[in-house]
Amino acid sequence: MSKLLAVGTVAFDAIETPFGKTDKILGGSATFVGLAASQFGIKTGLVSVVGDDMPTAYLTMLNERNIDTSGVEVVQGGKTFFWSGRYHNDMNSRDTLITDLNTLADFNPVVPENFKDAPIVMLGNLHPLTQSSVLDQLSEKPKMVILDTMNFWMDSALDDLVDVIKRVDVITINDEEARQLSGEYSLVNAAKKIHEMGPKYVVIKKGEHGALLFNEGNMFFAPALPLAEVFDPTGAGDTFAGGFAGYIAKTEDISFENMKNAVIYGSNLASFCVEKFGTERMQDLTKEEVHKRLQSFKELTQFEIKLN
Ligand code: AMP
Secondary structure, three states: OOEEEEEOOOEEEEEEEOOEEOOOEEEOHHHHHHHHHHHHOOEEEEEEEEEOOOOHHHHHHHHOOOEEEEEEEEEOOOOOOEEEEEEOOOOOOEEEEEEEOHHHHHOOOOOOHHHOOOOEEEEOOOOHHHHHHHHHOOOOOOOEEEEEOOHHHHHHOHHHHHHHHOOOOEEEEEHHHHHHHHOOOOHHHHHHHHHHOOOOEEEEEOHHHOEEEEEOOEEEEEOOOOOOOOOOOOOHHHHHHHHHHHHHHHHOOOOHHHHHHHHHHHHHHHHHHOOOOOOHHHHOOOHHHHHHHHHHHHHHHOOOOOOO
16 A cells, blocks of 8 residues: 655644634644545555544544554653634634643654655645654655745744755745745746745646646646635645645656646645635545535546647
8 A cells, every 4th residue: 555654743733714713623734734634545644643542533633544643652641733724804814822832842742653765745734844854754755855934834844844844845835935935926936936945846726726747847737626605714725735646655656747637636636625614624535525526626627629
């Protein structure tokens, strides 16, 4: 069975959208990555940290989906990472209200022995030093390392972030963050600058406007499926990244052509994530639903045009 190693947060989120408000629910970048990757029948090993306030039922739910949580440290007496955000009326932009690192502040990740040779590694959104430490522990050079990050780490740990970016093959980042990281407004120029920082492939996520894949002169665009109901965009970026990484882990084909498919799979899964609050939709998503929507993606983007 193919293996994916994923590091990131397992968190409590409190979310406000124009459609409602949640108290602390399960969230975190690693959680969404794992749930997305579980769609590919692969084994995903999570590396993260939680406090003993994290209900075991949540970890069991992940285990039931082929997600190995032996690399998720439970700190006795510690509190789990907490994030709270409020979405604007357009549902595309949000304000972070609270980021409480809690147990994440002193986290030393330990990669489980059986994931040290994982061919594909997803460095989910987390402190860049933790991302680097995971790479340091690998016994074999992975076929592909994918990194996701956000403005929080650009603001608080830019030098460490630049160091880990040098070591990865693919970066997935949203449009505003690509602009912040590169200092370029044009996304084409931003991707070029980010290439120069290390990654051969740059994926820029544009929320409801889809995603762009860049690779030294090549460019590919995948739309986001226009949805009638967007309930809560939290985790869409991580779900995209998890779908991308999960598909690459399943196929172990790192060609540009195959990466286009990975972008489509990522967009497809992200379109489900936003339909309910938190992880709810991703937890009960079936293969049939995924395939049906992939068909809609095909129909959305395929056309015949005669060029005279
Ligand atoms: P996304 O909507 O894909 O950007 O991801 C939202 C998820 O990221 C939430 O479930 C949060 O728990 C988690 N998150 C928020 N801030 C951070 C951070 N600074 N580092 C890691 N994960 C975070």
